[in-house]
Amino acid sequence: MNTNEMFSAVEIELKKQTARLDAPHTKSFYDMLTYHMGWTGAGAGSTATGKRVRPILVLLSASGCGADWRLALPAAAAVELVHNFSLAHDDIQDNSPKRRGRDAAWVKWGAPMAINVGDALFVLSNQAIMDLKKNFSAEVVVAAAEILHNTCLDLTRGQYLDMSYEGRSDLGVDDYWRMIGGKTSALIAACCHIGATLGDADEEKQQAYRSFGHYLGLAFQVQDDILGIWGDEKTTGKSAASDLIEKKNSLPVLIGLEKKGKFAKRWAQGAIAPDEIGEIARLLANEGGLLGAQDAAKQMTDLALSALRSANPQGEAGEMLLRLTKRLLGRQQ
């Protein structure tokens, strides 16, 4: 088992699944989709495609349960298509002009077209998961599809919470966990759960894989929040502390607000200018926002590693899952 082989198999499967949209008379529509996937247009390439962490988690989870990872490729494509669908709509909803360093699809083709690109990606994810029928019984296909669909409902709930939090000043840490539980963690949990289902794991093992993904997703998001305020601009690739300027309800901020100290007072006063960032980030760190978030990240990481031990993935996939977890959660970017 070789990571490069897995990555290129995922890319081939994604291209196969999305080729369903490649038809006469709708070529430009297909072009929008391949641009958003990172394959075509200015800046296409590995930075534009993203890391494809989710499909790899499906494949490693299936393999860890003893299945041939190649048989799980349609499910791997499905989760990555769901992820990309959510990004396409998210960029419109957040009015974010950039995605992975390139113009977002809505900037290039307008929101109406980009909504439709997101919708098509979502449909393609449904078609991809059904393609499992080539390798698995119809019962297993239905089980995997149900995990994916339930997860997508969680995604829409997380997205709703995220949007409804905007501009609110009464949010606490509980609200945070609820929101990222849907928005970030649900799909990562589903990747591991689907992989275990395809590996014919029993219910207990499936739940251990799911739990691993759940905490991995939470830890990952918390770390992302920390980097969004105190990360090194050069390594994160995004402007340092931009999360403060955007007044994002990240975990460090919510921990800081609960202190009701100087940070909370300044936060309530409204917009933050770029030249205030350094001072406000220091204020937040002094009032426990950094340490509190680091604690939470460590706690979630420990829970993820403990769930991974319960899942007890076999063979090379087991080592690779552990390595991937450590790399994701130890990342500087």
Add this chain to the structure above:
Amino acid sequence: MNTNEMFSAVEIELKKQTARLDAPHTKSFYDMLTYHMGWTGAGAGSTATGKRVRPILVLLSASGCGADWRLALPAAAAVELVHNFSLAHDDIQDNSPKRRGRDAAWVKWGAPMAINVGDALFVLSNQAIMDLKKNFSAEVVVAAAEILHNTCLDLTRGQYLDMSYEGRSDLGVDDYWRMIGGKTSALIAACCHIGATLGDADEEKQQAYRSFGHYLGLAFQVQDDILGIWGDEKTTGKSAASDLIEKKNSLPVLIGLEKKGKFAKRWAQGAIAPDEIGEIARLLANEGGLLGAQDAAKQMTDLALSALRSANPQGEAGEMLLRLTKRLLGRQQ
């Protein structure tokens, strides 16, 4: 078998399926969805819900093939949820402020929230179709889901074409059929196809049902186009000839443009004011737009009825399908 019983069973099933979103902390999100479905908020009721033609077609097709229509209810809900998902996004994409006489969801809650409402409806449709597993084998569930997913890809293609046609003056009748084939007809074809699949019809019969739905959808859309220009405002409920003001690429217009006569000349000159409508509608009728579209509607209706004869639905469902077809295609509104 009683139509009222069927309609109320559809409504109950739709409420059951959408109740998945009814959870603590996301109540307002659920309220947006029930508003869009026509159940809650100002103007709620049968006008706001729409006619629920699509779910009824699923049930009658299943019943016509000898199945108990009640077993097909999850699929009936699924197609109606797909329809409502597409309307939610369509209203944003078209910038249409009204839906069935009420403010569109995006007008009430903004486009970002309304995109998410559409996404949730789409997810719920996927969950609904999987619910067939309570009544059918996993193989049948997968077959029904695949028909639905393939149809949804056609919908996004039709939507793309519709948006890409905007402002173009070089379109012909072929472009029209391609667009409404995806946008209107694909889902109606899927309703009948899924119904026949649930009724365990053989491949040939499934295709006859599908073909019936396909032509029914085309005939319905052409008739809608005719009413959108020459319909009676009092009976259609929308301002007469608003399709001309919106410069919609409807079939009568495209037939008129192909004549390259006075109508085409006026159309190319740009915006149409309300006080010009009467004259331009007359011009279009004089140059064959009305007769040509009526001919097409008649042709599609004949093809639908012929396919229905081949499908040969049994019992009361057969009579009801014929009655529904005649009512839909003979409608004045």
